[in-house]
Amino acid sequence: MNDTRPRLDRLAVELDITVRRLAWMQRELAGIAAAVPAPPTAPQPAEPLPVPTAPPIPRPAAPTWTPAPRPSAQPRDRSWTVARVLAGGGAVVTSTGVALLLALAAEAGLLGPTVRVGLGAALAAGLVAAAWACHRRGLRVGEMALSATGCAAAYLDVVAVTGIYHWAAHPVGVAAAGLIALGGLVLAARWRSQWLAILVYAPAFVLAPPLAGDGYLLGGFTLVLAAATLPLRRPLQWPVLHLVGAVGTAVTLGTLLVGAGPHDAPAALGAVVAGCVIEIWTASARAVRGGAAPLMLAAGLIGVVPLFAAPATA
Known part of the structure; x- marks a missing residue:
């Protein structure tokens, strides 16, 4: 204990001397640096900014051509066409029956006018309801035939x-x-069926014509039937319908013109x-497109044909 104390005192004295010497050396260096002028230095060139480079665009591989598979020859399904023909025939037969009920029954005196007209209206309403x-059941051909027959029966009535x-x-x-x-x-436009419109x-x-009984009335019915497609967009684009x-x-109008008297x-x-x-x-x-143009041209030419009968009535 007595030996350690003098050693600590001596180390403290040495440390104090060392600190004083370092402080003196720092003052001397500062004075020397202030007395000596600094040499001129060349300006350093500014470093160029890095230019962003876009990543390389990968090139697609060259397409390889492969021949399309040839469809296998299969027999054509004609059930839809046969169903349409049979349904169209049924519609024509039913409409003819309505016309016979209204015309021939009136000439033969069968039933009464109210009964005949009522039966025609009931048949038309029933056919449309069945359509x-x-x-709703998805019976496409049945709905077309029944609705067409119902509309035709109502028109004839x-x-x-x-x-x-x-x-x-x-x-x-x-x-x-x-x-x-x-x-x-x-209805045909809603169901997108030109076939229904034709029926x-x-x-x-x-x-x-057998039910009109009057040339003026028959001409009015014919004109209103021809003009019915004008306000509707989709039926206006059906070429076969316009041909019919x-x-x-x-x-009809050509026959009326040929058979008209001087007053009519x-x-x-x-x-x-x-x-x-x-x-x-x-x-x-x-807007005529593709294969519809010949049919529409034929419809327009056919519509002008009755004018050639005008000189015969002069």
Whole structure:
């Protein structure tokens, strides 16, 4: 204990001397540095900023051509076509039966006018209701045939009410028939079926003349049937429908013009001109594409044919 104390005192004295010497050396170095001027230094060039480089774009591999597999030859399924033919035949037969019920039964005095008209209206409503039932079940062909027959039966019933029984004025009957034809076309447009529209049109053109009983009335029914497609976009783009309508309109109005007397010739000629305007407007108002152009051109030319019968009535 007595030996350690002197050693600590001596180390403290040495440490104090060392600290003083370091402080003196620092002062001397500072004085020397202040007395000597600093040599000029060349400016250092600024380092260029790094330029970002885009990553290399990978090149796609060259496509290899492989021949498409050739489809295997399979027999064509004709069940859909056969079903359409049979359904169309059934629609025409049923519509003919309605026309016979309304026309021949009236000539033979069978049943009464109210019963005949009521049976025609009930049959039309029942067929349309059955078509909706088939539509809900997905029976495509059945819904088309039933709805077309129902619309045609309703159209013929209105023609008979106006032309045979005279229960409605001519403008009222023509307007009602036009609404029925328009409704059938709306249904066809909703179901996207040109075939349905054709089944609505064809029986009406063929079976309406015996029920009209009047040339003026028949001309009105024909014109309103031809003009029913104008306000609807999708039926306006169906070429086969317009071809059927052009043939029906031309034959009906041309027959009326040829058979018109001196007093009826101006009215028949006016109906023919109106029919030609409707057919030409229908053929040119739509955007013709692809294979539809020849059919639409044929429909427009057929619509003009009745005008050639005008000199015979002069």
